Each structure stands twice: as C-alpha cells, then as structure tokens.
Amino acid sequence: MIEKQAPRSLKCLIQRKNSKSYGKTLIAAISRLEVYVSGYQYIFRSKTKKFFDKAEKYTQGLFLASRRNIEKICEKLGMADYFQMQHFITEAKWDERAVIDKVAQSTSEILPKRKLTGLIIDESGIPKKGDKSVGVAWQYCGNLGKLANCQVGVLACLSNGDLASIVDARLFLTQEWCNSVARCDEAGVPEDKREFKTKIELAYDIIMHQIELGTNFDFIGGDGFYGNDPELASKIEDLGYLYMLDIHKDQKIFLERPEFVVPERNGTKGKFPTIARPDKKSYRVDEYYKSLKHDDWETIKVRNTAKGYLKASYHFAQVFILNETRGTIERRLLVICKTKTKKGFEIKYSLTNANLVQYTTKGIAYMQAQRFFIEHCIKESKQVLGMSQFQTRKWQAWQHQVALNIMTAGFILEEKLYCFEDLPLMSAWDIQEWICYCLSKIRTEDEVIELIFSRHWKRQTDINISYSKQCR
Numbered sequence: 480m481i482e483k484q485a486p487r488s489l490k491c492l493i494q495r496k497n498s499k500s501y502g503k504t505l506i507a508a509i510s511r512l513e514v515y516v517s518g519y520q521y522i523f524r525s526k527t528k529k530f531f532d533k534a535e536k537y538t539q540g541l542f543l544a545s546r547r548n549i550e551k552i553c554e555k556l557g558m559a560d561y562f563q564m565q566h567f568i569t570e571a572k573w574d575e576r577a578v579i580d581k582v583a584q585s586t587s588e589i590l591p592k593r594k595l596t597g598l599i600i601d602e603s604g605i606p607k608k609g610d611k612s613v614g615v616a617w618q619y620c621g622n623l624g625k626l627a628n629c630q631v632g633v634l635a636c637l638s639n640g641d642l643a644s645i646v647d648a649r650l651f652l653t654q655e656w657c658n659s660v661a662r663c664d665e666a667g668v669p670e671d672k673r674e675f676k677t678k679i680e681l682a683y684d685i686i687m688h689q690i691e692l693g694t695n696f697d698f699i700g701g702d703g704f705y706g707n708d709p710e711l712a713s714k715i716e717d718l719g720y721l722y723m724l725d726i727h728k729d730q731k732i733f734l735e736r737p738e739f740v741v742p743e744r745n746g747t748k749g750k751f752p753t754i755a756r757p758d759k760k761s762y763r764v765d766e767y768y769k770s771l772k773h774d775d776w777e778t779i780k781v782r783n784t785a786k787g788y789l790k791a792s793y794h795f796a797q798v799f800i801l802n803e804t805r806g807t808i809e810r811r812l813l814v815i816c817k818t819k820t821k822k823g824f825e826i827k828y829s830l831t832n833a834n835l836v837q838y839t840t841k842g843i844a845y846m847q848a849q850r851f852f853i854e855h856c857i858k859e860s861k862q863v864l865g866m867s868q869f870q871t872r873k874w875q876a877w878q879h880q881v882a883l884n885i886m887t888a889g890f891i892l893e894e895k896l897y898c899f900e901d902l903p904l905m906s907a908w909d910i911q912e913w914i915c916y917c918l919s920k921i922r923t924e925d926e927v928i929e930l931i932f933s934r935h936w937k938r939q940t941d942i943n944i945s946y947s948k949q950c951r
Contacts, residue, residue, distance in 0.1 A: 509917035525572040533567035547865025575882035583646035595697040599853040613666040643852040644892040709802040728765040733799040
C-alpha cells in the first residue's frame with residue numbers, strides 16, 4: 480500500500496487497516512482521559528467545596544464544542560445550569576498555578592530524551608473587541624502581524640525533537656493597565672500582579688519558575704523579541720544554561736573584541752570627549768551576511784518533516800556584542816540559517832552561548848530549529864482546543880481557562896506518545912475526533928477509524944513521495 484518508490488527505511492507501519500489491529504491503542508483513549516483528569520482531582524477544590532465534576536465536564540467540552548467559550552461548552556454538554564460552570568471558571572477558588580505546574584512536571588518526565596530538550600519562549604496575541612477583557616490593549620499582535628486591540632500572553636513549551644507541549648503562561652498587562660486601579664479592580668487583578676512587567680521580565684519569571692520546579696531542559700530558546708535583549712541572554716548564562724535566541728537583522732555585532740577607549744577630540748574646537756566607546760567598528764548582522772561567500776556556508780540536514788528532510792545552509796562565527804545594561808562586551812556564537820523557499824531565501828539570525836568545541840554544527844542547528852514547535856503548540860491549542868476563544872473578562876477566568884487548556888494539551892501529548900508504535904502519524908486533530916466520537920457517538924467506531932486511516936494514508940503517501948524525490 481506504500482508508494483513503491485519510497486526507500487524501505489522510510490516506510491511507515493501505519494498501513495495495517497485490514498489486520499484488525501489498526502488503531503487498537505486508540506480505542507481506550509476516553510478511559511485514559513478520565514484517568515488523566517482524575518490525577519488533577521486534588522487540585523480542583525477549595526477549603527469547603529469540590530469542583531472536579533466541572534473540571535471534567537469542561538475538559539470534555541474543549542474536545543466537543545465548536546467554540547470553546549463557557550456558553551457553547553454548556554450547550555454542547557447539555558448542561559442545564561450554565562451559571563455553575565461560569566462560577567467554576569470565574570469565581571471558584573482553585574489553584575490554576577498548581578494545575579500548570581503539574582503539567583510541566585509530567586511533560587518533563589514523559590518527553591523522550593533522544594535529543595536536547597528546549598524550554599522555548601514565545602508570545603501569543605488574541606484579538607479582542609472592547610476594553611473590558613483583562614489585559615486587552617492596543618498593542619502588537621503576533622497573529623495579525625500588526626498593532627491591534629488584543630490580549631497578549633507570554634508562553635513556554637518543552638520541546639524534544641518533534642514532540643512538545645505548553646508548560647507555562649503569563650498574561651501581559653500594559654503600563655496603562657497597571658496604572659489604572661479602577662480597571663484592575665473591575666477585572667479582579669490581584670494586588671501582587673499589578674506591578675508592570677515587560678514581556679522580557681515575564682519570560683525570565685517563567686524560566687526561574689521552571690528551574691525551581693525542577694523541570695528538565697537543556698537549553699532556552701526564543702524569537703527575536705527576546706534575543707534582541709542582551710541582558711536576558713546574560714542572565715540565562717549566569718544561571719548556567721545554554722540559550723539559542725533569535726535576533727533581528729539590525730542587531731549590531733563586532734567581529735573582533737573591542738576595548739572601551741575615550742576617543743580623541745577631532746580638531747581644535749569643541750569639548751574634549753569623556754565617554755569611553757568601543758574602538759572597533761560594529762556591523763549589522765544583515766550587512767555581515769551580505770559579505771559571506773559560497774565557501775562560508777555548510778549544508779546541514781536538520782530534521783525530518785512531512786515534506787522531506789529540512790535542509791538549510793548554515794554559517795557560524797564567533798562575534799562580540801555590547802550589553803548596554805552591564806556596559807560589557809560579551810562573546811557569542813552567531814548562527815545564520817539560509818533556507819530556500821519558493822520566493823527566494825529565508826534568512827534567520829541567532830546568538831547562542833554554545834560553542835563548536837562541545838557541540839556539533841548539526842546539534843547547534845537543531846537547537847535553532849526547535850523554535851518552530853512552540854508555534855506549532857500554540858496553533859494546536861488555539862485551533863484544536865480553542866485557546867483563542869475565551870470570552871470572559873476577569874483575571875481569574877483567564878488564568879483558569881488557560882490552565883485547563885494547558886492540562887488538556889498535556890493529555891494530547893501523552894496520547895501521541897502512547898499510540899506512537901501503532902499510529903506514528905497521530906495528530907491532535909485525530910485525538911480530538913476520537914474523543915468526540917466517544918462522547919457523542921454521532922459516528923460509529925469503524926467510521927471514525929476509517930476517517931483517521933484515510934488521513935494518515937494520504938499523509939504517509941505525501942511523505943513517501945517527498946522523501947523519494949530527495950533520494951533520487
């Protein structure tokens with residue numbers, strides 16, 4: 480059934496539809512979901528009340544509902560008392576941080592250790608209307624690629640190879656929000672959360688919290704927003720961790736270590752200079768890129784993808800940057816990745832404290848490529864579990880809904896790992912579809928298995944064709 484031209488090593492054993500064993504590991508997924516959620520039962524309670532039944536129902540609703548707001552979830556579940564679920568999300572005193580921390584610890588334990596594990600930081604914006612939703616403001620929204628009225632959260636995922644899951648999230652409050660006592664009171668923002676923190680500071684809080692939890696990771700990654708702050712990189716290095724942080728094309732670098740000297744006065748007029756400045760010329764990284772020749776590049780096969788091997792050209796160079804916060808010159812390894820696209824070349828720049836003595840060029844390229852997976856995690860959480868569809872206005876409601884979303888995403892990761900031998904192409908969509916079948920029984924078991932099989936068959940065929948073309 481597999482494409483004949485595909486190399487034997489690339490054939491996938493998912494094609495066992497007629498053996499009666501295809502999909503057998505998926506059959507008990509609903510039971511595993513019940514056991515998984517039960518593991519959090521001790522958290523969903525206050526001193527006087529228990530809320531586990533609502534948590535269980537809400538988790539089911541994340542799989543079943545077409546829109547994941549409280550009203551639609553209750554409608555889909557046939558719950559007569561909408562206000563009980565509203566209270567569970569908005570008012571009930573259960574510890575969302577304990578839920579997220581348990582997910583982080585579980586994810587840390589179950590992720591395979593075949594490669595380096597990354598703690599990858601990114602942010603996610605959710606467009607909103609009006610000004611009542613907690614944290615909503617006119618600010619940059621990554622989803623839209625422009626300024627918009629939106630909420631922004633700083634998130635982190637654990638990633639190893641192509642397996643990843645979100646393990647932390649912090650809501651960003653603008654300076655305007657933090658300065659408005661009335662808005663914070665109305666949204667129920669706790670007193671100790673009203674101090675303004677930049678996204679960089681929230682990212683560092685996440686890193687420190689994960690270290691305190693004992694979460695296992697080998698390096699820290701982030702996009703250009705976080706990489707363009709040299710102080711964040713220096714603080715990570717002070718903690719004894721590797722980092723691989725993207726930078727913007729206008730980042731200034733020195734090709735030789737400069738010294739701080741007070742320049743001589745030009746001419747005979749004017750004041751004598753008193754401020755020490757670097758004595759070497761700095762370059763923008765995109766200017767440096769343009770100076771590179773063909774022999775300065777190395778082709779590396781980074782990882783497998785559904786469209787064949789991800790190959791790119793890489794350049795590595797020891798450079799120096801100025802950390803203005805500390806007034807120091809710091810050594811970095813510059814990593815430039817050049818990937819061919821239909822429109823030309825995509826160029827990505829990163830700085831790391833890894834070196835080419837301890838790590839291979841392929842290992843360093845792997846670390847740079849891992850940032851893709853937090854974007855994939857956020858996409859799954861939004862499209863499959865509705866993280867972008869919250870309609871509550873309060874601080875605690877946002878925290879509770881994000882915690883339940885992260886908890887459910889943790890289950891999806893566990894299912895991918897559990898079913899891997901039988902269903903290596905299992906996706907979040909497949910798991911959602913199966914759970915929906917188990918909860919609603921709209922289709923028959925054979926119909927759902929057939930749908931999943933057909934999807935995997937097409938996906939595997941496309942994979943084999945892509946690899947076959949590269950092997951010719």
